Amino acid sequence: MTAPSVPVKEPKEPLAAAEPAGRPERSLVSRLASGAAGGVMRIFLILIALLWVTPTVGLLASSFRDPTDIADSGWWTVFSKPAQLTTESYSTLLGKEEITDSLLNTIWITVPATALVIVIGAMAAYAFAWMDFKGRDWWFLVVVALLVVPVQVALIPLSALFGDLGIYGSITGVVLFHVGFGLPFAIFLLRNFFAEIPRELLEAARLDGAGELRLFTTVILPLGAPAIASLGIFQFLWVWNDMLVALVFSGADSKPLTVALTEQTRQFSGNIETLAPGAFISMVIPLAVFFAFQRQFVSGVMAGAVK
Amino acid sequence: MAGGSSGPVPPARKRKSVMGTRPWVAGLFLLPALVLLGALVVYPIGYSVWRSLFDADGSSFVGMENYGDIFTDDATFTAVKNTAIWVAVAPALVTGLGLIFAVLMERVRWSTAFKMVIFMPMAISMLAAGIIFRLVYEADPDQGVANAVVVGVHDTFAESSVYPNARPSPESDLKASGGGAFTTTDTVRAGVPALLPLVGIAPNKLPGDPVDAQPAESAGDEVSGTVWLDFRLGGGGEKGAIDAREKGLSGIKVEAVKDGEVVASAKAADDGTFRLPTEADGAQLRLPASNFAAPYNGVDWLGPSLVTPAIIGAYAWMWAGFAMVLIAAGLAGVDRNLLEAARVDGANEWQVFRRVTVPLLAPVLVVVLITLMINVMKIFDLIFIIAPQPTQDEANVLALQLYNAAFTGSGDLGLGSAIGIVLLLLVLPVMIVNIRRLRRERRR
Numbered sequence A: 001m002t003a004p005s006v007p008v009k010e011p012k013e014p015l016a017a018a019e020p021a022g023r024p025e026r027s028l029v030s031r032l033a034s035g036a037a038g039g040v041m042r043i044f045l046i047l048i049a050l051l052w053v054t055p056t057v058g059l060l061a062s063s064f065r066d067p068t069d070i071a072d073s074g075w076w077t078v079f080s081k082p083a084q085l086t087t088e089s090y091s092t093l094l095g096k097e098e099i100t101d102s103l104l105n106t107i108w109i110t111v112p113a114t115a116l117v118i119v120i121g122a123m124a125a126y127a128f129a130w131m132d133f134k135g136r137d138w139w140f141l142v143v144v145a146l147l148v149v150p151v152q153v154a155l156i157p158l159s160a161l162f163g164d165l166g167i168y169g170s171i172t173g174v175v176l177f178h179v180g181f182g183l184p185f186a187i188f189l190l191r192n193f194f195a196e197i198p199r200e201l202l203e204a205a206r207l208d209g210a211g212e213l214r215l216f217t218t219v220i221l222p223l224g225a226p227a228i229a230s231l232g233i234f235q236f237l238w239v240w241n242d243m244l245v246a247l248v249f250s251g252a253d254s255k256p257l258t259v260a261l262t263e264q265t266r267q268f269s270g271n272i273e274t275l276a277p278g279a280f281i282s283m284v285i286p287l288a289v290f291f292a293f294q295r296q297f298v299s300g301v302m303a304g305a306v307k
Numbered sequence B: 001m002a003g004g005s006s007g008p009v010p011p012a013r014k015r016k017s018v019m020g021t022r023p024w025v026a027g028l029f030l031l032p033a034l035v036l037l038g039a040l041v042v043y044p045i046g047y048s049v050w051r052s053l054f055d056a057d058g059s060s061f062v063g064m065e066n067y068g069d070i071f072t073d074d075a076t077f078t079a080v081k082n083t084a085i086w087v088a089v090a091p092a093l094v095t096g097l098g099l100i101f102a103v104l105m106e107r108v109r110w111s112t113a114f115k116m117v118i119f120m121p122m123a124i125s126m127l128a129a130g131i132i133f134r135l136v137y138e139a140d141p142d143q144g145v146a147n148a149v150v151v152g153v154h155d156t157f158a159e160s161s162v163y164p165n166a167r168p169s170p171e172s173d174l175k176a177s178g179g180g181a182f183t184t185t186d187t188v189r190a191g192v193p194a195l196l197p198l199v200g201i202a203p204n205k206l207p208g209d210p211v212d213a214q215p216a217e218s219a220g221d222e223v224s225g226t227v228w229l230d231f232r233l234g235g236g237g238e239k240g241a242i243d244a245r246e247k248g249l250s251g252i253k254v255e256a257v258k259d260g261e262v263v264a265s266a267k268a269a270d271d272g273t274f275r276l277p278t279e280a281d282g283a284q285l286r287l288p289a290s291n292f293a294a295p296y297n298g299v300d301w302l303g304p305s306l307v308t309p310a311i312i313g314a315y316a317w318m319w320a321g322f323a324m325v326l327i328a329a330g331l332a333g334v335d336r337n338l339l340e341a342a343r344v345d346g347a348n349e350w351q352v353f354r355r356v357t358v359p360l361l362a363p364v365l366v367v368v369l370i371t372l373m374i375n376v377m378k379i380f381d382l383i384f385i386i387a388p389q390p391t392q393d394e395a396n397v398l399a400l401q402l403y404n405a406a407f408t409g410s411g412d413l414g415l416g417s418a419i420g421i422v423l424l425l426l427v428l429p430v431m432i433v434n435i436r437r438l439r440r441e442r443r444r
Helices: A028-063 A067-072 A075-079 A088-095 A097-130 A136-146 A152-165 A171-194 A199-207 A212-223 A225-241 A244-249 A257-267 A272-292 A294-304 B002-006 B023-051 B065-072 B074-105 B111-123 B126-136 B145-157 B307-332 B336-344 B349-377 B381-386 B389-395 B398-407 B413-443
Strands: B174-176 B182-184 B194-199 B223-229 B253-258 B261-267 B273-276 B284-287
Touching: A028 A075, A028 A272, A028 B074, A028 B111, A028 B126, A028 B145, A067 A272, A075 B145, A088 A097, A088 A272, A097 A136, A097 A171, A097 A212, A097 A225, A097 A257, A097 A272, A097 B023, A136 A171, A136 B023, A136 B413, A152 A171, A152 A244, A152 B023, A152 B398, A152 B413, A171 A225, A171 A244, A171 B023, A199 A212, A212 A225, A212 B023, A225 A272, A225 A294, A225 B126, A244 A257, A244 B398, A257 A272, A257 B126, A257 B381, A272 A294, A272 B111, A272 B126, A294 B111, A294 B307, B023 B413, B065 B074, B065 B413, B074 B111, B074 B307, B074 B349, B074 B389, B074 B398, B074 B413, B111 B307, B126 B145, B126 B307, B126 B381, B194 B284, B223 B253, B253 B273, B261 B273, B307 B349, B307 B381, B307 B389, B336 B349, B349 B413, B381 B389, B381 B398, B398 B413
Parallel strands: B194 B223
Antiparallel strands: B174 B182, B182 B284, B223 B273, B253 B261, B253 B284
């Protein structure tokens, strides 16, 4: 089990339970004892699960209450007084142009940053996996070395560089930053996967007269789809959830939702009626991705955690 | 376009690549990635190293001074200490939780659901998690669930004061007697019911089911009286007298004091009346401070002393699922026969866990720990969001200090660059391990 190289090959069923192998017969007493222990354990796990969902439920409940109720009592009162539930906070929030604009900016940043990393990363990964050129292994080592470079190192240099290029404070700058720091992982993940594609398939296509570009688009990309999906999900969530890069590189009219909400947390204290629905809106897409693509999600997040 | 490369190729060049690609084609495929990596990742490293040797505005060369500042500048040194705490505590905590969850989860049928619940926070942003935990850690027990639980538990086991804001009405004979208690200036006589009017609480905020106050009956040689709220909704009524609809203050403790000694004490009934034995005759009546003490308000989670542990808790909430899933995958690969053999040899479950399972999982645990350490070194968002402005300095970490130094206030790019390089140096060992592993795999 090695860190970044595991996921794509292994987690065929990462969320499936592993059944313990058949146990030998036990005496009645030990069965009763283990039954009692099992009961305690089950209760413990249920309590843990409750502990884990409570914070999120609290935010969700708060986002559906109006400010006076929020100031008056805790979110848990909605369970005894469901009449408090209202979508008012959401409509107020979505009525603010600043928020809707920032939501659009999030999309305008996330989609290109994901697409570019996939395309550019896949091209380079293909070259590393199947082309022969001088210093190939050495170059790949460089890419692997760059895997763990913290984004913080680049904040100051790139704000100077982007300033010179005139893209500081624009969506382009934020996208470029994410592409640069998404590439090492993309190349690493995809190269390992592409290298496993059977040689015969490529040779057959080559004999049919396919050029590099056709090989890439008709053989590599379709066969590499599982890895590309994991990468795409990971990169999408990474960019969607990013705050630091956008905080530094976006400007007043290019800031994504995370930055807009951050400003809310700094400007006023305790304006939970704005923060709760805002946070929830920012969570909806990631949660939808999580529930829809659990397998790719888990392998993507597992693989990219070193970042 | 790349079709030109399909011509005959000398077999000698076909080592790994079947394709016989011409170098310039490979170059075209690589070029965008290499240019971007060079400009956006490699160049910044060089620039940071160079920039870290200059002062705040880059005008003069200062050598290693910025690196020295990391350990002498107060704010930055706090950040160094906190980052060390994070790296020492958070990965171990998260890995421990993940291990416990993974091992226990194997034995229940609903493990898939459990996994989803624990893993879900990995999907959301640190910003959203930060907002979630701001709400959890809200100081007011009527807002933050953490303090609601703490206060609930505390009040179950410790007596709490009932009327924190109550005070005697100005017309009454009760005067503050130090330490938050109130004492009558006159003494009480048996047979003459005492009146102890309080104000300062809204009648509709009285706890429980308040009952209308009643004048105490004079009962022979006992001392009696009434403690009540001398105010009713809508106003009206005479100050210092028990009017209709004014409520008794049930549960208030009344002490009879002679020469500074408590000779008797009683608690007011629901209608506010109380009775004291004969000894109280001629004593002063005192309402001790415990009646009015400020209520227990729970823990100051985001105060200076607890802010870092509190945020580590939020981090554990986010990342326990990561550790759990990796460890569970490792556990699935463990040979069950080894565990069974240990059980047959008479080992109990704890011994099996401690002596067999954990050693077998050691490689996975190390991977999880290291991954989390890298992650924690760069922690930024959670602290930026959760720590309130007044305690943010106490919760400071390197990544946050880099941001604060370089992008807020005057902007010390020299110090910021130096911190960036330190962060890079911290992950360097992992970088080397990655490269080594890759080269080993290649050689095979």
